[in-house]
Amino acid sequence: MGHTGRRKTGPTERQRTGHIDPDARLLPVLVHAAFFLLLGSSFVRFLTRDQGGARTGWVLALYAVFCLLYVLGQFLAPAPRPGSAPTTRHLAWLGSVSAVWSVLLALAPSATWCAMPLLFAGLYALPPRFAVPLAAVLTALVVASEIRVADGTLNPNMVVAPPALAAVATAVLVQLQRQAARQRVLIDDLVRTRRDLAATERRAGVLAERQRLAAEIHDTVAQGLSSQQMLLQAAERVWRTDPDAAHGHVLKAAEITSRALAEARRFVHDLAPADLVEHSLSAALGALAERESGPGLTVEFRLDGDPGPLPERTAAALLRIAQGALANVREHAAATRAALTLTCLDDQISLDVADNGRGFDASSPPASAPGRARGHGLPAMRIRAQQSGGTLSVESTPGEGTVVTVAVPVAPVAPVAPVDPGVRDSREELVP
Numbered sequence: 001m002g003h004t005g006r007r008k009t010g011p012t013e014r015q016r017t018g019h020i021d022p023d024a025r026l027l028p029v030l031v032h033a034a035f036f037l038l039l040g041s042s043f044v045r046f047l048t049r050d051q052g053g054a055r056t057g058w059v060l061a062l063y064a065v066f067c068l069l070y071v072l073g074q075f076l077a078p079a080p081r082p083g084s085a086p087t088t089r090h091l092a093w094l095g096s097v098s099a100v101w102s103v104l105l106a107l108a109p110s111a112t113w114c115a116m117p118l119l120f121a122g123l124y125a126l127p128p129r130f131a132v133p134l135a136a137v138l139t140a141l142v143v144a145s146e147i148r149v150a151d152g153t154l155n156p157n158m159v160v161a162p163p164a165l166a167a168v169a170t171a172v173l174v175q176l177q178r179q180a181a182r183q184r185v186l187i188d189d190l191v192r193t194r195r196d197l198a199a200t201e202r203r204a205g206v207l208a209e210r211q212r213l214a215a216e217i218h219d220t221v222a223q224g225l226s227s228q229q230m231l232l233q234a235a236e237r238v239w240r241t242d243p244d245a246a247h248g249h250v251l252k253a254a255e256i257t258s259r260a261l262a263e264a265r266r267f268v269h270d271l272a273p274a275d276l277v278e279h280s281l282s283a284a285l286g287a288l289a290e291r292e293s294g295p296g297l298t299v300e301f302r303l304d305g306d307p308g309p310l311p312e313r314t315a316a317a318l319l320r321i322a323q324g325a326l327a328n329v330r331e332h333a334a335a336t337r338a339a340l341t342l343t344c345l346d347d348q349i350s351l352d353v354a355d356n357g358r359g360f361d362a363s364s365p366p367a368s369a370p371g372r373a374r375g376h377g378l379p380a381m382r383i384r385a386q387q388s389g390g391t392l393s394v395e396s397t398p399g400e401g402t403v404v405t406v407a408v409p410v411a412p413v414a415p416v417a418p419v420d421p422g423v424r425d426s427r428e429e430l431v432p
Contacts, residue, residue, distance in 0.1 A: 041113075085127070086126055086127070098137075106145075112142050116165075118138060131170070132170060135169070136166075147159070219323050281318060303341075338353065347409060348407055349408055359398045
């Protein structure tokens, strides 16, 4: 079962945890630059064209207060993050700087265009329900100032241009705010979906591992215990009439117990079949066939081709499938002969487990013995084949035996040895 490493935090999550998107800093910088540029321009214009009279000192003081208040507001009352409600301190700052500008505009019409940075600052930081009325008030003050200082015939542009520009700026920034809000919702959904998907994958991994462990236990501990039970029951039946046979059954059960104990220890250690620790798959299958052979059942192993080096998972899956199939033969088939045939091709390896037992109707699962909860063997074998990227099929007819075939793809290997024409399919040789 894989594990999920520590996932790197993406740009969206960095923004959510307090880091500012570098692109989001551009607009405030441009707004501040435009403010100081227009403030300086209006101040120079006032000094060159509009100064004079007793109000000059007041205007200069208001320019200084206006500039200082604007600068202090960036540190003491910063604008809220997009999508966040404005703080009371920021609203108070925006109202104060707008009020100072309004008084300055009444005394020095040159400060008219300083309204644009204020307009953008309000639209950028405030929600539409606050920003639109603020834009309307600032625009009305600009129009009133233009009309007040107009000489001669009123220029229609003085009345039309400010509202038009303000309307365009308001529409653009409001639309951007709404798009940003929708994007935040989509990003939140995406982050939540990714989190749910990761949790689902973890759950699926846990379930898959549990299923795999269930198959491992079924193919090792459960099969060993089942074999021991059958041998001990057979020993009990002939204990008085044939002590030698009973003694042989007990010895066989003890041998199976030793092997089951080794399998269990190896299973706990790394879940790998003990037969594959020091042997190849073909050697492990040959040893399995020899162990399963005994009174009443002869198991043969045939190798067609050279399996070469196989992935450990693939070899383990084929060995476990062979163990499970032979366990079914021993417990259900009442067979006298069985054969394991390992066929190796360039891109595929297949295993046939054939027997000459009673067979069953392959279109429906075989009936379980009375009092036994069976039925895990074939599904477990099929799951093992699927986990290795292969397929498993079962061919059986009542009275004619059963053939279990699993085919698993493998990486290309060196050319295999020529197939001996005398080697026949195991199904042809299993005649009762």
